[in-house]
Amino acid sequence: MTKKFYVTTAIIYVNALPHVGHAYEMIATDAIARYKRLTGHDVFFLTGTDENSLNAERKARSLGLPTQHYVDEMAATIKKVWRKLNISFDDFVRTTDERHRLACQEFFTRTYDAGDVYPSTYEGWYCVSCEAFYRAEELMDGMCPVHKTKPEWLKEKNYFFALSKYQDRLLQHIEANPDFIQPEARRNEILSFIRGGLQDFSISRSSVRWGIPVPIDPSQVLYVWFDALINYLTGVGWPTDLTRFQHYWPADVHIVGKDITRFHCVYWPAMLMSAGLPLPREVFGHGFVYLRGERMSKSLGTGVDPGAIVDDFGADSLRYYLLREVPFGRDGDFTWEGFVQRHNADLANDLGNLLNRTVSMVNRYFGGVVPTPIGAPTGPDAELMALAADTFAELERSMNALAFSDALVAIWQFVGRANKYVEESAPWVLAKSDRDRLASVLYNLVESLRLIAHAIYAFVPETAERAVEQLGIELEIGTNWGQTRQWGGYRPGTRVIEKPVPLFPKKELPS
Numbered sequence: 454m455t456k457k458f459y460v461t462t463a464i465i466y467v468n469a470l471p472h473v474g475h476a477y478e479m480i481a482t483d484a485i486a487r488y489k490r491l492t493g494h495d496v497f498f499l500t501g502t503d504e505n506s507l508n509a510e511r512k513a514r515s516l517g518l519p520t521q522h523y524v525d526e527m528a529a530t531i532k533k534v535w536r537k538l539n540i541s542f543d544d545f546v547r548t549t550d551e552r553h554r555l556a557c558q559e560f561f562t563r564t565y566d567a568g569d570v571y572p573s574t575y576e577g578w579y580c581v582s583c584e585a586f587y588r589a590e591e592l593m594d595g596m597c598p599v600h601k602t603k604p605e606w607l608k609e610k611n612y613f614f615a616l617s618k619y620q621d622r623l624l625q626h627i628e629a630n631p632d633f634i635q636p637e638a639r640r641n642e643i644l645s646f647i648r649g650g651l652q653d654f655s656i657s658r659s660s661v662r663w664g665i666p667v668p669i670d671p672s673q674v675l676y677v678w679f680d681a682l683i684n685y686l687t688g689v690g691w692p693t694d695l696t697r698f699q700h701y702w703p704a705d706v707h708i709v710g711k712d713i714t715r716f717h718c719v720y721w722p723a724m725l726m727s728a729g730l731p732l733p734r735e736v737f738g739h740g741f742v743y744l745r746g747e748r749m750s751k752s753l754g755t756g757v758d759p760g761a762i763v764d765d766f767g768a769d770s771l772r773y774y775l776l777r778e779v780p781f782g783r784d785g786d787f788t789w790e791g792f793v794q795r796h797n798a799d800l801a802n803d804l805g806n807l808l809n810r811t812v813s814m815v816n817r818y819f820g821g822v823v824p825t826p827i828g829a830p831t832g833p834d835a836e837l838m839a840l841a842a843d844t845f846a847e848l849e850r851s852m853n854a855l856a857f858s859d860a861l862v863a864i865w866q867f868v869g870r871a872n873k874y875v876e877e878s879a880p881w882v883l884a885k886s887d888r889d890r891l892a893s894v895l896y897n898l899v900e901s902l903r904l905i906a907h908a909i910y911a912f913v914p915e916t917a918e919r920a921v922e923q924l925g926i927e928l929e930i931g932t933n934w935g936q937t938r939q940w941g942g943y944r945p946g947t948r949v950i951e952k953p954v955p956l957f958p959k960k961e962l963p964s
């Protein structure tokens with residue numbers, strides 16, 4: 454039976470266009486979703502937009518646009534950016550969707566009926582960019598610790614959620630489930646935050662009009678984070694399609710940035726406990742991608758535009774670079790030098806040339822038809838085959854740990870070994886002296902490329918497609934992974950493309 458796998462990203466705010474940091478999260482999650490599909494899972498990949506925020510309303514106002522009109526346009530544009538990056542999401546929840554309003558109101562009612570919601574007065578600081586309440590001691594020199602901007606002082610009558618009631622249950626759950634919060638550093642941060650004592654938090658706003666009305670008091674709207682987290686339920690049909698919901702829920706992993714792990718590892722599980730729903734299996738808090746060591750900021754307009762990179766380099770160069778360069782869970786830096794270097798060295802040279810010369814040689818020496826290997830494998834053949842098996846074992850290990858960069862290092866070691874195999878076998882010499890051996894060498898190279906294409910698919914899907922197309926075959930996605938990954942799947946007698954097309958043109962550093 455196929456196993457279900459439900460994976461989500463954070464839903465992005467719509468007050469500005471996504472930068473490379475946001476793209477990083479989408480790309481990483483897409484790699485997980487594609488890998489799971491490849492290996493035969495029934496995957497549901499959810500993303501969306503967080504539209505009931507004050508920052509969206511203010512941005513619309515500053516542009517003189519009706520808020521709904523503005524969020525409609527932004528959601529459409531953001532979707533286009535993700536499509537350009539080949540993000541294979543299965544559904545896209547907009548928090549202004551009617552289905553989401555229904556889910557939020559039902560959820561609120563459940564927590565209210567559980568006795569976990571009560572009215573009180575909130576007085577304190579609020580950062581609109583974070584959409585978060587801050588205690589005075591959390592501010593840095595009176596400024597928001599994340600945005601370094603002055604928060605607003607609020608005093609309003611709000612509805613509060615009894616978070617403190619869940620402190621012990623949360624601690625027990627995190628302690629009993631070591632994988633619930635990953636990586637380890639995030640888990641420790643959250644544990645010490647909870648041990649420091651949890652305070653109830655406000656889940657409504659009375660001075661805001663843009664948002665989802667509180668069912669028991671339509672003069673208030675739900676606090677945007679309370680509303681946003683519920684998107685993970687909306688996306689799998691809760692509360693109207695319980696069959697679908699029960700099939701996919703709980704989420705197998707929520708992928709979020711390190712700045713919002715607290716919402717996902719403290720507020721969200723407590724909310725779910727209150728509503729009587731199962732908790733997600735894992736929350737992974739990834740690191741940040743910086744630009745010259747600085748935070749990219751949509752509000753400050755500093756950041757690299759992923760859409761422009763795709764126009765110039767293609768989606769896969771960015772996907773490869775970010776997943777290879779920034780170990781998942783840690784912070785990393787986007788540099789143009791590093792990016793262009795990876796594009797030229799790893800993609801254009803190592804991978805691109807391997808495919809190009811293999812396809813050229815099949816055409817030159819065998820009229821474009823891949824020959825049957827002849828005779829027993831030699832030492833280098835056996836080495837290549839053994840490394841192929843090791844590469845898939847490492848791919849499996851690292852993908853289970855969400856260690857994308859480890860997976861890519863292993864795959865590129867195999868690419869490097871295949872390039873070395875060309876040099877040590879010297880097909881151009883064999884062409885004159887030993888056609889049987891030449892047949893085996895070229896078969897082994899084509900087969901290596903078939904395996905490489907499948908191994909890279911999750912990370913650089915377009916490249917994988919283009920590679921197999923040139924080999925005259927198709928990718929096998931989730932049909933029989935156990936067999937697909939075995940050596941020997943390429944059928945001799947298959948015709949490769951007549952004129953190989955370079956996978957990646959070499960690039961100069963943009964000026």
Ligand code: MSP
Pocket residue numbers: 462463464465466473474475477478503681682683684708709710711712713740741742743748749
């Ligand atoms: N709307 C909330 C999330 C609600 S989820 C129920 C939000 N939105 S965001 O637009 O600010 O961020 C979206 C995601 O991008 C978050 O996971 C955030 O951590 C991530 N990142 C934002 N900047 C980033 C980098 N520079 N690098 C990596 N990830 C980054 O938070």
